[in-house]
Amino acid sequence: MQSSDIQTEFSTSLSSTSKSVTDVQGLAEDKKNEKIDKSSIAENLTQSRVVTRESTIRAGQDKDSREPDEDDSNASVCQDDIAASPHTLLTFWQKCTMVALLTSCGFWSSLGSPIYYPALKQLEKVFDVDEELVNVTVVVYLAFQGIAPIISGGLADTYGRRPFIIGGMLVYVVASIGIACCHSYGAIVALRCLQSIGISPIIAINSGVAGDFTVKSERGTFVGAVSGFTLLGQAFGSLIGAALTAAYDWRAIFWFLTIGCGSCMAVNIVLLPETKRTLVGNLSIKPKRMINRAVITYLPSVQKRLKYDNPDYDTLDATKMRSNPLSALKILAHPEITLSLLPAGLQFALWTLMLTSLSSKLSEAPYNYSLTIVGICYLPAGISGFIGSFITGRVIDIYYKRAIRRFKEKKEQGLISPDAKFNTLRSRLYTSIPQNFLAVVAFTLFGWSVDRGWNISAPLITSAFGSFCAMSTLSSSSTLLVDLYPSQSSTATSCYNFIRCSLSAILMACLAKMNKSLTIGGTFTLISGFVFIGNFVTLIPMMYGMTWREKRALKAEREAMFN
Template structure:
């Protein structure tokens, strides 16, 4: 492995340099550990974490992760990784579905509980708020106690809350149970990205993290279609019984099949978890035990990072300048996408469209398809660009064209892949808003909805992948930062949406927010240029 030796040499030289620069006052080891931990994955030079050899594994279907002891990064096969994506999607799907599936029933709920539009919108806003806040807590728990128990507990809370909603007799009960429902299931979106980061290397992470994030949020696009069909056929309570049956079934399946992946607990999956809550029944099968090498575990694959539960850890990551500048444009774009989905039922029910509830639900299909393609295609693009830029970086370092201590620019490698989609989104959503205002042909609404969803899912993939790269040992906590930003901003805009429309119409509203997205796109140039420098300097000061 020629590249392994090169990277190992670079790491050794970098280590010796840092040690010489530290004084002997007793803080040397503390400083060195801190810098190494924060910058370890930024440099991409740590042999024990990731080595990609394009010549040995050209098709990506074999193991791409080796260590100096030839210990594989994960024992999952390529097909099993996609099976894990399917399991994770089946869990997180219910989180993104919980909000939009509810939109078609809002008018029925107004009549049922005799409340006005603003009060009934609160039930939507509180769901979005808890969707942003809850993951900052549960994501940290998943980083400490494992992914599996937190995912299953969240699904259980969601099922119980959905039963309560289906049987609710008062408006107050609906508001409370919507909060509980969101708090239970919403952390799974952030945790799923952490799980995908556990079994993928950087050269393939864009594909798998993008797929998990994008497929999970398909509920956001298809939810209103499902909700419209259920409400038209039965009533609003059928929506929550559907969530009970669907999520409950998935929870039972995951109880048997979802394995623990947290690397501080299981390493590359060869280390059997000590706690019963982290053990999946499927791992008791002889074939699985043999594949995971429980009789001869690779203890060297275990992540030795000390991760302690800290309720403020997500916020301390979010306030870092390079992180908030990287995520803000994506959060604005997601908020704009959410508003576009929420605006369709009210606008398409008016003249000249006059669509029925079922027909309005069908109009969500282009958005769903666009989002699906956006998450999958962008994931592939992210990986291709990463491999090429990292290969060029190593070649320049080997040829002496750049300093041997230079660090690979993870921010640029990830964020640049979504830059064109960010600009496109600002234009497309502006057209979407004016298409609704001027009552243009329905084809314009559907096409702009398709392209806008494609762009929104593209940005989601790049942002999630970046966070997993930067914080591999705290990936669930890190990805909850983006979850917090996008959901809180969505809740704020959703709460103000009706007043914004009344003051500057639907076209002006989308133009205003699209302008924020367009200006925000230029903010990512700052972390792309200075992000690595800031992280390194901050690490050296600690």
């Protein structure tokens, strides 16, 4: 074979080999691209599922929620996943049943303080103590109402809601039995502390439970209903206490609390499910620990209804919660939270003083009413408080939906940036402004009406308006905190508990001396003035709160990248 032929054949072979290598490389590249496409599709599908849940951006302990009904660029993708995996398996009427169960737990917390007011005069005589000492038993209860949820709320966000609700009720029952049987003033003070430590966190935990099975568009209604029904105990407590004290004696009050709370505890052991989304998702995932399981969930029909055989794992909140007793204080340190809650806390403290003053002033001249009549005088405050919480819950839901719709329209019209974030703080706080200013007028007039001995209709009407406003603001504040911290809802709502109960305890401790120096009319006018100023302070977080939160989130992301 000639050299030229050999060269030609070698070139042909080399060209063929090169082409084969190229083909192999092309096939490999195609396979690689196909894998990348599949990975991208899987990643996008995962991301689309994540946005269907209440996800959070961690900034220290600061978290913002993203929910299906909030403005979202992936809204069209979300709808398919929402249809496949509902946010909760509870129907509307089952959610209403949950409200009833939660109310039956938290009601005893709000009842524990006012039911005791009519018995204070008896305790002074029985234990031979003066008014200031007997008021200590009220103050310590209020103080621990603010402190205990700070710790228990964080634990409930980590280990589940149900164990701390049932455990708290058990502590309350045991402490109530102890008070009913004790014969020492010191023992009463200690057991009142234990009572409060057990039951007071339930109010904050209840808001967390309501946040677990609701989305933002309906949250105001259910969180408002839970808060309002729960705090009816504070409005009607003195009526019940007056009736029991008049018919029997002060010990009957604590036997009533024992029997009532014990019965509700038994019902909730059977019926109340665990709702923490890091543990059970939309309720379709069976809790690992027995203490988190309701007795009713052992029934095959209930297990089938909850889809235990085919759980929706995509609804499981993947946020890792760490038990930190200081979490609530870190949330409270954020300026938008403090500025939003301080005016609301002052208003609640005024409401507490109003309920206390009704009991003491109506039993004195010029009214001189019996215990039974004084108890009946609490009815207007109780009824209007219930109406306030229920109506406000509906109003803030309606306004929220309208605000979301307008926000989307402005984006479509190009009036705001496509990257703009919805102002949750403004949408929730805006609805509380009218009643916040109405409260200033109502509480001021109440103070002067009982101070000057006006016709009984004046204190009753003003107390009704004051209760309406206080419960409305409570609903707005609780809903706001659950919205901002969906994965830490119990911890977040314990912040409001801390502020309102701490302010109530401080003002209760100072009430007698303030009344002597300023008269009761002057006392209510002074504190109402603080509320009036605080109402304008609330405008600051409405305007700048979301900007502050975004800056903290960006700062946390930068720190996470370098660590």
